[in-house]
Amino acid sequence: MNDPQIQMYMRALAREKAARKEAERILEDKSRELYLKSQELKVTNAKLESLIKQTTSELEGVFENIVDAYVVMNLSGDVLKMNEAAETLLGYTLTDEINLMSLVHPNGQDKVAEGFNVLFEQGAITDFFVDIIVANGDVRLVHINASMIYDEEGRPIAAQGIVRDITKEKAAEQRLIDSENRLSALISNLESGVLLEDEDRNIVIANQRFCDFFEIQATPDQLIGQNCKNAAENSKHLFQDPNAFVDRIHTLTRKKQQVLADELILKDGRILERDFIPMLEDGVYKGHLWTYRDVTVRRKFRESIEAEREKYSRIIANMNLGLIEVNTEDEIQMVNQSFELISGYSEKELLGKKGKELLLTPESRVKLSQENQNRLKGESNSYEVTGRTKTGELRHWLISGAPNYNINGQVVGSIGIHLDITDLKTLEIQKEQLLKKLEKSNDELEEYAHVVSHDLKSPLRSINALVNWIKDDNQEQLDTQTLEHLAMIEITLEKMEQLISDVLRFSSLGESTAKSEVDLNQVLEDIQTLLHCPDHIEITLKKPMPVLMADRVKIQQLFQNLLSNAIRYCDKARGLIEIDWTQNDQTFTFWVRDNGIGIEKEYHDKVFKIFQSLNKHKDSTGIGLSIVKKIVEMHGGDIWLDSTPGEGTTFYFTLKK
Numbered sequence: 254m255n256d257p258q259i260q261m262y263m264r265a266l267a268r269e270k271a272a273r274k275e276a277e278r279i280l281e282d283k284s285r286e287l288y289l290k291s292q293e294l295k296v297t298n299a300k301l302e303s304l305i306k307q308t309t310s311e312l313e314g315v316f317e318n319i320v321d322a323y324v325v326m327n328l329s330g331d332v333l334k335m336n337e338a339a340e341t342l343l344g345y346t347l348t349d350e351i352n353l354m355s356l357v358h359p360n361g362q363d364k365v366a367e368g369f370n371v372l373f374e375q376g377a378i379t380d381f382f383v384d385i386i387v388a389n390g391d392v393r394l395v396h397i398n399a400s401m402i403y404d405e406e407g408r409p410i411a412a413q414g415i416v417r418d419i420t421k422e423k424a425a426e427q428r429l430i431d432s433e434n435r436l437s438a439l440i441s442n443l444e445s446g447v448l449l450e451d452e453d454r455n456i457v458i459a460n461q462r463f464c465d466f467f468e469i470q471a472t473p474d475q476l477i478g479q480n481c482k483n484a485a486e487n488s489k490h491l492f493q494d495p496n497a498f499v500d501r502i503h504t505l506t507r508k509k510q511q512v513l514a515d516e517l518i519l520k521d522g523r524i525l526e527r528d529f530i531p532m533l534e535d536g537v538y539k540g541h542l543w544t545y546r547d548v549t550v551r552r553k554f555r556e557s558i559e560a561e562r563e564k565y566s567r568i569i570a571n572m573n574l575g576l577i578e579v580n581t582e583d584e585i586q587m588v589n590q591s592f593e594l595i596s597g598y599s600e601k602e603l604l605g606k607k608g609k610e611l612l613l614t615p616e617s618r619v620k621l622s623q624e625n626q627n628r629l630k631g632e633s634n635s636y637e638v639t640g641r642t643k644t645g646e647l648r649h650w651l652i653s654g655a656p657n658y659n660i661n662g663q664v665v666g667s668i669g670i671h672l673d674i675t676d677l678k679t680l681e682i683q684k685e686q687l688l689k690k691l692e693k694s695n696d697e698l699e700e701y702a703h704v705v706s707h708d709l710k711s712p713l714r715s716i717n718a719l720v721n722w723i724k725d726d727n728q729e730q731l732d733t734q735t736l737e738h739l740a741m742i743e744i745t746l747e748k749m750e751q752l753i754s755d756v757l758r759f760s761s762l763g764e765s766t767a768k769s770e771v772d773l774n775q776v777l778e779d780i781q782t783l784l785h786c787p788d789h790i791e792i793t794l795k796k797p798m799p800v801l802m803a804d805r806v807k808i809q810q811l812f813q814n815l816l817s818n819a820i821r822y823c824d825k826a827r828g829l830i831e832i833d834w835t836q837n838d839q840t841f842t843f844w845v846r847d848n849g850i851g852i853e854k855e856y857h858d859k860v861f862k863i864f865q866s867l868n869k870h871k872d873s874t875g876i877g878l879s880i881v882k883k884i885v886e887m888h889g890g891d892i893w894l895d896s897t898p899g900e901g902t903t904f905y906f907t908l909k910k
Contacts, residue, residue: 322416325402330354333411342395342418344388358384358392368397372412376401382419394420441473446545452538454481454506466525466545467491493518505529509538517545524549557660575671578657583607583625586666590839595650595673597643614639614647628656628667637674648675717746771805773798773812777832780813790820790828798834799841801908803888811884812845814877815904819847840890840907851898861892881906 322339399414446463489495575592617638889909896902
């Protein structure tokens with residue numbers, strides 16, 4: 254090995270030694286740096302722990318007791334602190350050493366990363382929504398408001414936030430949205446035209462049917478927000494009476510009262526029915542709903558039905574007999590109540606059955622078949638048959654038969670009017686005898702009542718005159734107590750005379766009187782004119798009253814007695830008396846409702862008995878409700894009451910049509 258080689262080797266060895274020394278220096282520097290970093294991290298963690306303890310101490314009793322979950326985490330997402338609400342929401346405790354990032358649903362990882370960036374950059378994040386998976390595996394949608402926690406040098410060391418479980422709220426919100434969508438779809442596809450306006454008459458909802466009815470070129474969506482105060486002027490040309498159409502809308506929107514089935518006739522012959530429904534929220538007017546229906550076809554159909562009904566009505570009105578309608582196969586299609594009584598069968602038992610097989614003897618079936626052939630030819634006549642009732646009893650019926658036509662003039666069956674002539678003569682004789690007996694009894698009763706009334710009133714008047722003479726002759730000698738006693742005698746005499754008059758009136762109710770059409774609206778108007786109704790009592794008709802066949806005088810007595818009672822026994826600062834009614838095929842049902850003193854349940858039956866007065870009122874004789882009951886029964890009705898003491902009484906009664 255020559256010198257140059259040794260020198261080269263030595264230089265290489267020196268470079269390797271220098272490199273090793275540099276590496277040792279770098280390693281020493283790195284170790285020192287790691288040590289310093291470690292010490293700095295310990296200080297930072299100590300500061301964080303101190304800050305968290307300080308914050309927790311300061312917020313003790315606030316975050317620990319709030320309803321929503323409160324969580325503190327480090328910058329890695331590890332939970333450092335949480336309240337009981339957070340433990341309940343997440344299903345974990347601090348001992349579980351959970352990381353919030355691990356709870357985020359996979360579909361929200363990217364969203365959370367973006368949220369953390371906003372939190373770090375801006376120091377806070379609000380209204381942040383994300384799905385998380387809690388301990389039991391359920392997915393919860395949470396609403397987060399969070400902020401950073403900084404050390405004394407302003408460096409972020411942790412984050413804190415409020416976490417609200419809004420899973421149910423979101424589900425409810427979605428259900429509401431779905432419901433609104435379904436409602437919108439329903440309104441859009443309704444056959445009725447719909448227009449919803451707010452309290453300022455701005456359009457909230459409209460559908461295409463409404464636009465079609467009024468030939469509006471805009472779409473329903475384009476109408477939303479438009480004001481309708483003058484919109485009627487643009488559509489009035491479509492109606493037979495344009496001004497009435499406009500005026501009616503102004504009237505309805507001004508009164509803000511519900512109106513149903515308002516009829517509108519258009520120039521093109523269409524007929525619309527309109528409903529106006531005010532919308533109230535806690536008694537505050539919030540707008541109104543208009544609905545429009547095209548009832549043209551229904552109205553035409555109704556007119557056809559009315560024509561058929563009128564045909565039947567004319568027959569029934571002139572002959573109070575059993576009516577039966579059959580088709581061309583002799584299957585029963587309709588019977589009236591009189592036929593049910595004649596045959597003993599109910600309508601339900603007869604419908605669809607073959608009339609001749611169910612109701613006639615074999616001989617009469619042959620005759621009926623021949624007559625049905627004549628009906629198909631359009632012939633009408635009368636004939637007798639032998640019928641069998643439900644109980645098996647044989648009866649003789651006189652039938653007036655006629656073909657039944659549809660609206661196209663085709664024979665679709667026949668109509669038969671049945672008269673049971675078996676007991677006709679016997680019934681007529683019995684009726685005449687009964688009427689004579691009743692007439693005689695009524696005459697005797699009336700005569701007796703008048704005699705008794707006269708005989709009783711005469712001494713009363715004499716006593717009254719004597720009392721007045723005593724007062725006049727001894728006015729200065731009589732003391733106050735004596736005058737009071739005499740006044741009580743006069744009051745008693747007046748009450749006795751009123752009682753005698755009421756007894757006479759009660760006994761006279763049995764008199765036969767002719768019935769006529771009675772307009773109850775006029776009757777009640779006359780009664781309110783006659784009655785003294787105090788200013789604090791209001792009498793209200795809920796709707797117009799019907800016209801019925803009755804004895805007008807007795808009907809007036811009926812309502813007058815009920816209204817007088819309601820006024821007399823009103824103990825409220827504001828008295829309310831309501832009159833209303835309904836009807837079915839056979840009867841009207843009326844009721845008079847008040848908010849007076851009421852009647853105990855144990856007296857509900859007693860009040861209708863004569864001389865039963867529950868309150869010692871100076872004007873009460875205990876006969877008024879007895880008269881009411883007798884009048885109602887004379888008209889084939891019933892009467893009853895419903896009452897709560899202290900709240901009021903409702904008298905119900907029926908009258909036959």
